[in-house]
Amino acid sequence: HSITWKHKDDIAMEFYNNAVDSYRQFKGTLTLNTSTGTLTINSLQNTDSGRYTVEINGEVAHGIQLEVISPVSKPNVSHTCSEESCVFTCEGGTPDAEPITYEWMLDNRQTGSLKTHTVEKDEPVRLITCALKNPVSNETSNEVPNPLWHVGRGDQVPLHSKWIFVTAV
Incomplete structure (x- = not known):
C-alpha cells in the first residue's frame, strides 16, 4: 500500500x-x-x-488546484485636489491578496468599484471611505473628510472660498 502526494512535479509527502x-x-506542515x-x-x-496530485498504489487518483489568498489589509484613502475636484485613491492590499475589488462609500452610499474615485466640488459629499475585498476577507478604511466640503450656515461652501466681512459702525 503506497500513497504519494505531489506538489507540481515534486513529491510533497509519501507513505510507503x-x-x-x-x-x-x-x-512539519503536512x-x-x-x-x-x-x-x-x-x-x-x-x-x-x-497543482496537487495523488498517486495511490502507483496510479494517479485525482488532482486539485490550490490557490492560497492572503487577507486584504486595512486600506488608506489618499487624495489629490484641484479647485474643481478631488481624486481619492484607495491604497492597501498586497499582491498575495489578489484578486482584490474596490468599493467606495460617499456618506455611506455605495458607489464606484475602481481604485480611484473622483468627487466634484458641487457634489454634496462630506465623508468618503473605501473598502478592499477579496474571496477571503474585506476591510474598510477610516472615514476621510472631503476637502472640498465645508459646513457653513447649512450650505456647501468650498474651502478655497474667501469671505470678507464688513461691519458698519
Missing part, C-alpha cells in the same frame, strides 16, 4: 512501507490520513499554491 515522509517546505489518502496542509503559505 508503513513510513510517512514529507519533503522541502512541507516538512498530515496524511493513510486510510483515506487525505492530505491536510497546516499553516498555509502562498508558496503552497499550485
Whole structure:
C-alpha cells in the first residue's frame, strides 16, 4: 500500500512501507490520513499554491488546484485636489491578496468599484471611505473628510472660498 502526494512535479509527502515522509517546505506542515489518502496542509503559505496530485498504489487518483489568498489589509484613502475636484485613491492590499475589488462609500452610499474615485466640488459629499475585498476577507478604511466640503450656515461652501466681512459702525 503506497500513497504519494505531489506538489507540481515534486513529491510533497509519501507513505510507503508503513513510513510517512514529507519533503522541502512541507516538512512539519503536512498530515496524511493513510486510510483515506487525505492530505491536510497546516499553516498555509502562498508558496503552497499550485497543482496537487495523488498517486495511490502507483496510479494517479485525482488532482486539485490550490490557490492560497492572503487577507486584504486595512486600506488608506489618499487624495489629490484641484479647485474643481478631488481624486481619492484607495491604497492597501498586497499582491498575495489578489484578486482584490474596490468599493467606495460617499456618506455611506455605495458607489464606484475602481481604485480611484473622483468627487466634484458641487457634489454634496462630506465623508468618503473605501473598502478592499477579496474571496477571503474585506476591510474598510477610516472615514476621510472631503476637502472640498465645508459646513457653513447649512450650505456647501468650498474651502478655497474667501469671505470678507464688513461691519458698519
